[in-house]
Amino acid sequence: MKKALLAVALTAALANTAHANIRINGFANFIGGMASEDRVVSPTQDPLYGYDDNISFREESLFALQASGDVNDRMSATVQVLARGENDFEVDFEWAYLTYRVTNNMAVSAGRFRLPLFRLSDSLDVGYSHHWISAPQAVYDVPFNDLDGFRIDYSDFAGDWEYKLGAAVGTFENEISAGTIEGDNTYLVSAEVSNDWLSIRSVYGSAKTTFDQPDLNAQITDQLSAVAPGLRDFLLMEEDTARFVGVGVQIDTFDWFVGGEYTDIDIEESYTPKDEAWYVTAGMRFGKWTPSFTYQSFKGDEVKGLDELAALGEPLQTAITPSLMAINGVFAQNYTVTSATVRYDYDSNIALKAEISRYSDDLNDTRDATLSRIAINYVF
Amino acid sequence: MEKVVQHAAKYLGAVIGFLVILALYFFFKMNQSLSADQSYIDDIVEENQTLTSQSEELESKLTAFSKKVSELESEINDKESTIEQIQQRDNDSDLSSQCAALPPSDEFVSIKNKLETTQKKQQSCSASLDKRNDKIRSLEKRVEALRNSGDSLQDTEAAKLELEEELTTLREENERLLAQNTENGEAAEELASVQALNERLTSQLDELKIEVDRLQQNTSNAGFEAQLAQANAENVRLQSLLSEFQGESEESSPAAISSELQIVSFSAIPNYCDESYQDGSRCVVSVDVTATFNFRPGGFIAMRARGPNGSTVDRQSIAGRTNTKFTIEFDSSEPTLEGEYTVELSTNDVLNPLKVSEAFTIPSAG
Numbered sequence: 001m002k003k004a005l006l007a008v009a010l011t012a013a014l015a016n017t018a019h020a021n022i023r024i025n026g027f028a029n030f031i032g033g034m035a036s037e038d039r040v041v042s043p044t045q046d047p048l049y050g051y052d053d054n055i056s057f058r059e060e061s062l063f064a065l066q067a068s069g070d071v072n073d074r075m076s077a078t079v080q081v082l083a084r085g086e087n088d089f090e091v092d093f094e095w096a097y098l099t100y101r102v103t104n105n106m107a108v109s110a111g112r113f114r115l116p117l118f119r120l121s122d123s124l125d126v127g128y129s130h131h132w133i134s135a136p137q138a139v140y141d142v143p144f145n146d147l148d149g150f151r152i153d154y155s156d157f158a159g160d161w162e163y164k165l166g167a168a169v170g171t172f173e174n175e176i177s178a179g180t181i182e183g184d185n186t187y188l189v190s191a192e193v194s195n196d197w198l199s200i201r202s203v204y205g206s207a208k209t210t211f212d213q214p215d216l217n218a219q220i221t222d223q224l225s226a227v228a229p230g231l232r233d234f235l236l237m238e239e240d241t242a243r244f245v246g247v248g249v250q251i252d253t254f255d256w257f258v259g260g261e262y263t264d265i266d267i268e269e270s271y272t273p274k275d276e277a278w279y280v281t282a283g284m285r286f287g288k289w290t291p292s293f294t295y296q297s298f299k300g301d302e303v304k305g306l307d308e309l310a311a312l313g314e315p316l317q318t319a320i321t322p323s324l325m326a327i328n329g330v331f332a333q334n335y336t337v338t339s340a341t342v343r344y345d346y347d348s349n350i351a352l353k354a355e356i357s358r359y360s361d362d363l364n365d366t367r368d369a370t371l372s373r374i375a376i377n378y379v380f
Numbered sequence: 381m382e383k384v385v386q387h388a389a390k391y392l393g394a395v396i397g398f399l400v401i402l403a404l405y406f407f408f409k410m411n412q413s414l415s416a417d418q419s420y421i422d423d424i425v426e427e428n429q430t431l432t433s434q435s436e437e438l439e440s441k442l443t444a445f446s447k448k449v450s451e452l453e454s455e456i457n458d459k460e461s462t463i464e465q466i467q468q469r470d471n472d473s474d475l476s477s478q479c480a481a482l483p484p485s486d487e488f489v490s491i492k493n494k495l496e497t498t499q500k501k502q503q504s505c506s507a508s509l510d511k512r513n514d515k516i517r518s519l520e521k522r523v524e525a526l527r528n529s530g531d532s533l534q535d536t537e538a539a540k541l542e543l544e545e546e547l548t549t550l551r552e553e554n555e556r557l558l559a560q561n562t563e564n565g566e567a568a569e570e571l572a573s574v575q576a577l578n579e580r581l582t583s584q585l586d587e588l589k590i591e592v593d594r595l596q597q598n599t600s601n602a603g604f605e606a607q608l609a610q611a612n613a614e615n616v617r618l619q620s621l622l623s624e625f626q627g628e629s630e631e632s633s634p635a636a637i638s639s640e641l642q643i644v645s646f647s648a649i650p651n652y653c654d655e656s657y658q659d660g661s662r663c664v665v666s667v668d669v670t671a672t673f674n675f676r677p678g679g680f681i682a683m684r685a686r687g688p689n690g691s692t693v694d695r696q697s698i699a700g701r702t703n704t705k706f707t708i709e710f711d712s713s714e715p716t717l718e719g720e721y722t723v724e725l726s727t728n729d730v731l732n733p734l735k736v737s738e739a740f741t742i743p744s745a746g
């Protein structure tokens with residue numbers, strides 16, 4: 001409630017600027033889903049995307065309001081408040097930033113904004129803008145989506161090719177897996193070239209990352225501080241350099257489209273494995289109907305610390321190996337998801353969708369599941 | 381099923397709670413706006429009135445300017461008629477020295493008429509003279525014949541006196557006619573010389589008229605272009621004032637907060653090269669475009685300018701602003717194709733998409 005009042009007050013302050021032109025938009029995703037019973041749910045194994053074998057409308061539903069106002073001819077302010085069903089629809093500030101148009105080709109933003117990691121980062125939560133119900137989780141499910149800092153965007157044409165260059169610096173903080181992940185000295189550069197039907201994008205980012213999960217940190221510290229402090233420092237994620245590399249391609253002739261993205265996330269000195277994820281999606285448009293097919297893959301089962309453990313020699317190597325494997329096992333994932341989606345454009349701002357997905361886990365068959373979802377997306 | 385109902389109820393409660401928060405927010409904002417922003421509304425009304433009066437003033441200026449243009453046009457017509465008057469009055473200083481010795485043109489006409497009349501008289505006099513000469517010769521023959529016949533002296537001398545008197549009368553009349561004919565010839569010669577001079581003067585006046593027409597046309601074209609550019613600039617300023625006024629009016633209305641992104645006004649002013657080509661065509665260096673939207677477009681606007689033949693003239697990516705200004709660059713090394721040019725503007729903002737097309741015309745040089 002406190003955050004809601006804060007959001008209301010800030011939005012009201014923005015609205016009461018004497019010469020501001022306020023523009024209010026909103027969007028909502030009303031999503032319900034149900035997973036098959038074959039996925040085993042336990043304290044150590046979450047439901048697939050939060051869905052179990054009972055239909056639920058909370059996991060991915062959200063409502064959002066975005067207010068944008070002109071401070072002057074060159075500067076504007078944007079605020080987005082969002083309420084997610086998984087957070088009991090608690091209203092939270094998603095974005096709040098100022099944008100200054102330096103020239104016709106360059107704009108600078110400051111505040112909290114979406115980290116431009118992916119091709120669809122800016123519209124990730126606007127379900128109406130996508131043909132699928134939710135973006136491929138293998139690629140897009142990362143614990144750092146928003147950045148507090150500065151962002152520069154440059155856009156121009158070279159012949160028929162439009163090129164966009166972007167750079168962002170700042171910090172991020174997010175709660176995940178009962179812990180807090182922080183990224184300091186975060187910087188990211190991106191480049192995109194596109195023409196009428198083809199778009200190619202690449203991105204590189206780096207951050208000093210710290211993941212603080214008290215239980216896990218305590219376990220590592222208790223087990224290794226006395227016998228292998230070096231291995232402890234290696235495994236703990238404390239201001240370790242994380243690297244993010246991404247490439248995306250999209251071909252869209254409007255009648256049909258094909259696209260895909262590949263990402264590689266690695267925090268070298270930590271227990272988190274190197275994550276390689278990619279997806280391919282394709283679809284066709286038949287008037288108001290858009291059927292599509294998506295295949296996504298996630299591979300992150302590399303065991304970290306084996307070389308550092310081997311350096312300890314026996315008997316430590318034998319003694320610590322089970323703990324090391326257990327720690328790595330917590331974050332190891334290797335799965336594929338195959339989805340078929342149908343979208344119907346009911347109106348110019350309302351879309352209805354239905355999707356069925358098959359989740360196949362290569363490490364643990366008990367995680368396999370079939371997920372059925374329906375969605376209503378609208379914008380205003 | 382029970383769980384579903386419970387989940388649905390909980391979800392419904394959350395939605396209702398969110399809507400209540402939203403309603404409270406708008407209620408709070410409305411109350412605040414009603415009291416605190418009343419002065420703002422008053423300011424808007426006052427500014428509206430000021431802008432309205434300014435618009436009226438500017439409209440009257442435009443009207444006066446249009447009137448001036450009309451006056452210029454009428455002046456040109458007057459000047460054309462003045463040239464004709466120059467022919468009749470010979471008031472131009474360059475011609476006055478040549479015209480100093482010339483009688484007025486209306487006297488030319490009267491002299492011409494006189495000449496025609498005199499010529500007719502001369503012809504009739506010549507015919508009469510010929511008749512009288514024939515009569516004289518026949519009378520002389522009769523005198524000779526009487527002299528030679530030996531008839532009575534009295535009858536002969538009486539006839540002779542009678543014939544001599546008739547002969548004297550005819551000779552006097554003949555001399556009188558000859559004298560008149562000579563005078564008419566001198567007048568005709570004088571009139572011929574006047575006619576030659578008049579023709580020379582008329583040709584000079586025609587050349588002068590052509591020269592004055594050309595100079596006047598160039599002056600009016602240059603003046604028109606300058607005044608047209610001034611009017612265009614004034615028009616753009618009026619349009620921007622009007623769009624600002626309309627924008628401010630829309631800002632205070634709820635519809636503007638949630639309406640679709642649209643172009644409110646669009647203007648394109650071409651900047652021509654100094655040189656022109658032999659076939660009369662011209663080249664354009666650039667076109668200054670101002671596109672005013674009902675609110676600021678998000679992100680960057682992709683602009684494509686196409687020529688009359690559909691080819692792409694320029695493409696740019698422009699940071700969106702409510703009043704977006706940009707310049708379309710042309711190839712000034714060759715003549716610019718005349719006709720209608722299209723400017724396509726689009727954004728990929730998912731919440732406020734834009735895809736519009738506006739047009740402007742590059743007129744022919746003629």
